[in-house]
Amino acid sequence: MKILVTAGPTREAIDPVRFISNRSSGKMGYAIAAAAAHRGHEVTLVSGPVSLQPAANMNVVNVVTADQMRLAVRRHIRWCDALVMSAAVADWRPAATAVKKIKKRNRRALSLKLVPTVDILRDVRALKGRRIYVGFAAETGAPEKDARRKRKEKGLDLIVANNVSRQDSGFETDTNRVILLSADGAREAWPLMTKARVGVRLVRWIEQQMLVRLKKVHDKR
Secondary structure, three states, rough: OEEEEOOOOEEEEOOOOOOOOOOOOOHHHHHHHHHHOOOOOOEEEEEEEOOOOOOOOEEEEEOOOOOHHHHHHHHHHHOEEEEOOEEEEEOOEEOOOOOOOOOOOOOOOOOOEEEEEHHHHOOOHHHHHOEEEEEEEEOOOOOOOHHHHHHHOOOOOEEEEEEHHHOOOOEEEOOEEEEEEOOOOOEEEEEEHHHHHHHHHHHHHHHHHHHHHHHHHHHHO
């Protein structure tokens, strides 16, 4: 199976030395990519700026901005059988980027106009076909309500929700506590486990879904 995984944050430049970003370490996405490669799948990892080393047996596409990640996903989407969108893509970017460093001198305040970035999953929704689409919903507080809405709006087969305000399952941790919400209405809450273990179990979920789809295609013949 060919699996396309996104990981890490994006950076949206304010000027040549400053940017808007978030706390994503990329650990969850890298764990998923590593698990998929270890289980013998072909993997392309589209990675934002992180301090992690990917496994040797995968294709890595390094990007910085949300739009670069969107273009990379679009470039590889027809190649893959499954897309796992675990990157924490910036929701906004500065409307304009200063060519030179913005000087602090004589400034009491600085106002930035922000505009939304393109939602990557919505952007590639029309290209889904028989592909399996998996998204992530990193929320604060109770994540399920927003996760269910996002899964439906983006046409996902599965959304993986977690509460990033928790110290044991938020950004930059080695563990995660997730809830899986699938298109058939199933809900599965996984206990606290390492992100590596979450990656393995998520890849197995994708494998099972692919087997079900292949069986349906075979039965129709």
